[in-house]
Amino acid sequence: MDGRRFGEWLLVIVSLQVLLSAVLKWKLAGPICFFLWILFLGWGKLEVASIFMGFLLGLFYDLLVRGVIGWNGLLLSIIAYLNCYFPQGSLREKVLATVVFGIFYSAGLIVNPEYGLVWEGGQMLRFSLIFSGIGALGVTVIFQVERMGLWTRKSYW
Amino acid sequence: MIWRFRRELAFLLCLLTGLSLLKVGWKAKLISSKRVRPSEIRYNYEELFRENQRLRRLLRLQEKNTFPFSFLGAAEVIKIQPAVWPGQITVNKGSLDGIRENMVVISPEGRLIGRVIDVTETTATVFTIFHPSTKISVMLQSSREIGILEGISLPYLLVRYLPRDSQAKPGDLVVTSGLSEFYPKGLTVGRVFRLTSEKNQYFLTAWIRPEAGFAQLEEVFIGR
Numbered sequence: 001m002d003g004r005r006f007g008e009w010l011l012v013i014v015s016l017q018v019l020l021s022a023v024l025k026w027k028l029a030g031p032i033c034f035f036l037w038i039l040f041l042g043w044g045k046l047e048v049a050s051i052f053m054g055f056l057l058g059l060f061y062d063l064l065v066r067g068v069i070g071w072n073g074l075l076l077s078i079i080a081y082l083n084c085y086f087p088q089g090s091l092r093e094k095v096l097a098t099v100v101f102g103i104f105y106s107a108g109l110i111v112n113p114e115y116g117l118v119w120e121g122g123q124m125l126r127f128s129l130i131f132s133g134i135g136a137l138g139v140t141v142i143f144q145v146e147r148m149g150l151w152t153r154k155s156y157w
Numbered sequence: 158m159i160w161r162f163r164r165e166l167a168f169l170l171c172l173l174t175g176l177s178l179l180k181v182g183w184k185a186k187l188i189s190s191k192r193v194r195p196s197e198i199r200y201n202y203e204e205l206f207r208e209n210q211r212l213r214r215l216l217r218l219q220e221k222n223t224f225p226f227s228f229l230g231a232a233e234v235i236k237i238q239p240a241v242w243p244g245q246i247t248v249n250k251g252s253l254d255g256i257r258e259n260m261v262v263i264s265p266e267g268r269l270i271g272r273v274i275d276v277t278e279t280t281a282t283v284f285t286i287f288h289p290s291t292k293i294s295v296m297l298q299s300s301r302e303i304g305i306l307e308g309i310s311l312p313y314l315l316v317r318y319l320p321r322d323s324q325a326k327p328g329d330l331v332v333t334s335g336l337s338e339f340y341p342k343g344l345t346v347g348r349v350f351r352l353t354s355e356k357n358q359y360f361l362t363a364w365i366r367p368e369a370g371f372a373q374l375e376e377v378f379i380g381r
Contacts (some may be wrong), residue, residue: 048164050173051168055175058175068182069182070179070183071179073175073178078168080168081168081171
């Protein structure tokens with residue numbers, strides 16, 4: 001992926017995430033676009049870029065939803081780093097990685113900036129299911145589209 | 158060599174920056190969450206202003222003491238049971254403030270609320286006129302006919318044993334007669350709402366709507 005293509009993708013991903021979080025205000029989706037993109041960057045052997053992008057996009061998401069600055073940045077960079085060591089060959093492994101990291105990200109809900117560590121099992125489970133579910137679905141769709149070679153055609157744009 | 162650990166280095170850099178930012182971000186979030194909003198300040202100011210007005214009025218009334226009591230103390234209602242047409246209330250004054258059992262409780266406007274039943278050092282429990290055990294001698298102010306007030310028919314009170322040929326009519330004021338042991342004469346209880354007579358009865362029953370604002374009960378006077 002060259003610099004221009006990377007920039008284009010970044011623009012698309014950020015726009016989608018802004019649409020989800022700021023326009024539609026769908027909180028249960030969380031930073032799903034950023035999350036999926038950093039996973040795909042890692043799987044595309046752009047591991048260092050995925051770690052940095054995880055951190056920067058996480059910060060952007062914190063600003064977008066007015067959360068604790070640094071919290072999502074930290075979580076997404078950890079996910080991007082761990083993803084480098086996760087088995088990632090087949091679709092099944094990618095879906096598994098998405099679900100595992102989705103649950104890991106959802107565990108961040110335990111921390112509340114006002115009260116410290118709080119256990120809200122039901123809320124966490126719901127978010128975890130939705131976040132991981134959308135993530136797994138997204139990975140499957142993108143994987144299939146990629147496999148069909150739709151995005152590798154030069155004239156697709 | 159460095160290239161080999163590029164992921165670790167990148168991660169370490171992000172981790173340290175992230176932790177530093179998190180520390181700052183956390184403090185900022187805590188400060189913003191504890192900041193009082195202007196609307197809350199406005200609310201608190203209004204609440205304090207209203208309380209101040211109420212207490213000033215209460216103090217003036219207590220100093221003037223136009224009520225038929227030698228001792229008169231003001232108290233704040235801290236508990237109401239049940240919330241509507243309460244049979245029992247608790248106030249924040251007790252034996253240390255001179256409150257004793259069987260003292261009479263009235264509203265700041267001088268309307269009858271009830272009687273002190275139980276006293277601790279710092280609180281007092283009051284049975285209101287809505288309480289089922291209420292039995293107070295009252296009279297109709299215009300016709301001077303005497304009856305017994307009972308609190309068994311919410312949301313109204315009943316005055317039983319009025320003479321069958323009573324001159325009472327809806328709107329008449331009902332006051333304490335002074336014949337009951339603890340209640341002085343002339344305290345306003347309520348107004349007649351309607352009159353009924355039951356078959357084979359020699360008496361009329363008056364349905365009374367209490368005058369005291371039980372829905373806005375915040376402060377009361379306790380007297381003897």
